Amino acid sequence: MGKSSKLARYSAAGLFWRGIRKQSWPRVWRQPAMKSTYDVVIIGGGVHGLATAFYLASNHGINDVAVVDKAYLGSGGSGRNTAIVRSNYLTPEGVAFYDRSLDLYNSMSADLNINVMFSERGHLTLAHTDSALRTMNWRAEVNKLQDINSSLIAPEEIKKLAPSLDISTDTRYPILGALYHPPGGTIRHDAVVWGYARAADSHGVDLHQQTEVLDILCEGGEGPEGKGAGGRVIGVRTNQGDIHAPVVVNCTAGWASQLSNMAGVRLPITTHPLQAAVTEPTKTFLPTVVVSGSLHVYVSQTDRGELVFGASVDPVATYDQRGTLQFTEELAGHVLELMPGLSKMRLMRQWAGLCDMTPDYSPVMGPTQVDGYFVDVGWGTYGFKAGPVSGEQMAASVANNNLPELIAPFALSRFTEGVLVGEKGAAAVGH
Amino acid sequence: MLLVPCPNCGPRNATDMNYRGEAHSRPDPDAATKEEWRTYLYLRDNPSGWLRENWYCSSGCRRHFQLERHTLTGELRNPPLPGRKTAGA
Ligand SMILES: Cc1cc2nc3c(=O)[nH]c(=O)nc-3n(C[C@H](O)[C@H](O)[C@H](O)COP(=O)(O)OP(=O)(O)OC[C@H]3O[C@@H](n4cnc5c(N)ncnc54)[C@H](O)[C@@H]3O)c2cc1C
Numbered sequence: 001m002g003k004s005s006k007l008a009r010y011s012a013a014g015l016f017w018r019g020i021r022k023q024s025w026p027r028v029w030r031q032p033a034m035k036s037t038y039d040v041v042i043i044g045g046g047v048h049g050l051a052t053a054f055y056l057a058s059n060h061g062i063n064d065v066a067v068v069d070k071a072y073l074g075s076g077g078s079g080r081n082t083a084i085v086r087s088n089y090l091t092p093e094g095v096a097f098y099d100r101s102l103d104l105y106n107s108m109s110a111d112l113n114i115n116v117m118f119s120e121r122g123h124l125t126l127a128h129t130d131s132a133l134r135t136m137n138w139r140a141e142v143n144k145l146q147d148i149n150s151s152l153i154a155p156e157e158i159k160k161l162a163p164s165l166d167i168s169t170d171t172r173y174p175i176l177g178a179l180y181h182p183p184g185g186t187i188r189h190d191a192v193v194w195g196y197a198r199a200a201d202s203h204g205v206d207l208h209q210q211t212e213v214l215d216i217l218c219e220g221g222e223g224p225e226g227k228g229a230g231g232r233v234i235g236v237r238t239n240q241g242d243i244h245a246p247v248v249v250n251c252t253a254g255w256a257s258q259l260s261n262m263a264g265v266r267l268p269i270t271t272h273p274l275q276a277a278v279t280e281p282t283k284t285f286l287p288t289v290v291v292s293g294s295l296h297v298y299v300s301q302t303d304r305g306e307l308v309f310g311a312s313v314d315p316v317a318t319y320d321q322r323g324t325l326q327f328t329e330e331l332a333g334h335v336l337e338l339m340p341g342l343s344k345m346r347l348m349r350q351w352a353g354l355c356d357m358t359p360d361y362s363p364v365m366g367p368t369q370v371d372g373y374f375v376d377v378g379w380g381t382y383g384f385k386a387g388p389v390s391g392e393q394m395a396a397s398v399a400n401n402n403l404p405e406l407i408a409p410f411a412l413s414r415f416t417e418g419v420l421v422g423e424k425g426a427a428a429v430g431h
Numbered sequence: 432m433l434l435v436p437c438p439n440c441g442p443r444n445a446t447d448m449n450y451r452g453e454a455h456s457r458p459d460p461d462a463a464t465k466e467e468w469r470t471y472l473y474l475r476d477n478p479s480g481w482l483r484e485n486w487y488c489s490s491g492c493r494r495h496f497q498l499e500r501h502t503l504t505g506e507l508r509n510p511p512l513p514g515r516k517t518a519g520a
């Protein structure tokens with residue numbers, strides 16, 4: 001890849017030099033004029049779209065690629081998530097897939113030459129009921145079979161890992177045990193978006209922000225305007241003009257159905273908001289990520305000392321990204337149930353992002369019934385951790401026009417074949 | 432919070448209700464092909480705009496009914512309509 005030499009390297013020495021010479025930093029990626037033809041158009045400039053573009057160029061030498069986003073890069077879920085990564089899923093298919101993503105995250109800072117601040121701090125999923133204990137045990141066994149560091153631990157051990165948790169037995173939701181997953185942790189999501197954007201750009205990929213796709217152009221399909229099964233994609237119509245392309249990849253998460261309907265491909269997806277909130281900074285006291293399914297809440301502490309909280313998705317489908325008071329109230333109640341000591345903490349911010357929920361809590365990936373139209377959607381509340389592996393596998397899927405083995409279980413056709421990949425037991429609380 | 436107008440109980444908080452999602456007509460289970468049935472079970476329009484959807488008045492009169500709601504603005508239009516009598520729509 002000749003063009004990769006253009007990538008200006010970040011280093012401590014470089015920082016020092018620029019500091020003493022008072023040099024400003026150059027733009028990190030180009031703002032090229034939009035061409036009328038590309039080999040591949042990727043819709044959505046989140047971690048999935050950008051990673052797919054990067055691996056298309058770096059692994060397959062396909063760099064006549066445009067990534068278009070209606071807003072700015074990372075404006076969707078990729079810039080709104082709570083940054084948790086883990087691979088302790090429930091199905092063997094899920095575990096293998098998410099574990100490959102953790103591998104890629106592990107070497108990302110070096111591979112992309114950007115500090116993604118991977119904090120491998122360990123991940124606790126609390127069980128408050130017998131049935132939850134059973135699910136945790138099941139997950140631990142599935143995980144161990146695939147060499148994932150994951151085990152069931154007792155309340156005393158939990159207290160050692162996270163001393164602020166209330167493990168007394170006279171509470172409404174006593175802590176009976178937890179699934180402990182040491183390789184889980186947090187990663188700075190913005191750095192991942194910018195890292196992939198910068199690396200894709202340096203390989204020649206064109207990034208077009210403020211470019212909204214209004215229609216997906218097709219021919220030969222059985223539906224109106226040549227869309228739908230049996231047809232093929234010929235390009236996209238955007239608010240900046242038409243682009244001709246034989247391949248279009250939908251990486252629009254919460255908006256996935258809207259875009260897919262433009263190609264005449266209905267999806268098994270409904271869009272729900274997921275909310276999160278962050279407190280004022282405090283002295284660090286919470287070393288691990290803590291999740292409680294029964295209480296619909298999870299929490300981690302940032303390096304700056306803020307507590308980041310998340311929950312389950314709002315139950316009513318909507319494209320509205322406003323936070324609600326109902327969320328804040330329920331969240332506060334549930335957090336205090338776990339950590340009574342936090343009652344004086346103040347919330348600084350709360351926000352929401354759109355999640356593309358599937359019936360089985362697994363994604364939808366690969367080719368569709370429209371030739372050249374690919375999807376990488378259904379990321380629900382768990383797609384940040386899957387960004388790298390999805391990009392890698394979708395790039396292979398597009399380059400070879402097939403469905404790679406690792407993502408074969410996630411094909412759209414599983415819904416008409418009735419072969420679902422049920423991850424609800426490992427993914428229902430959003431993170 | 433979204434105020435949901437139950438045809439029996441009048442406006443109630445959405446938290447008193449059970450949201451049952453997009454309303455589509457159910458194919459005849461004896462006549463439908465597997466594909467038609469699974470399409471009905473899983474595939475959704477999921478529009479950003481007006482949607483006809485099923486609600487269940489779970490903490491009130493336990494009636495199923497249908498609403499027309501705008502999924503971006505939260506507006507409602509037209510009075511609620513009676514929905515299917517069986518649960519699990
Ligand atoms: C509050 C919250 C917390 C979360 N926590 C976690 C977590 O801890 N761990 C985890 O793994 N996952 C988490 N997630 C889920 C994760 O954030 C998403 O699954 C992931 O970011 C999806 O990435 P993406 O690149 O597919 O889509 P996005 O980042 O959502 O990007 C989609 C892009 O498509 C663009 N777009 C939409 N329509 C159009 C159009 N018509 N034309 C052009 N562009 C368009 C949007 O502008 C957007 O930038 C969380 C999500 C939320 C909301």
Ligand SMILES: [Zn+2]
Pocket residue numbers: 437438439440441488491492493494
């Ligand atoms: Zn009622």
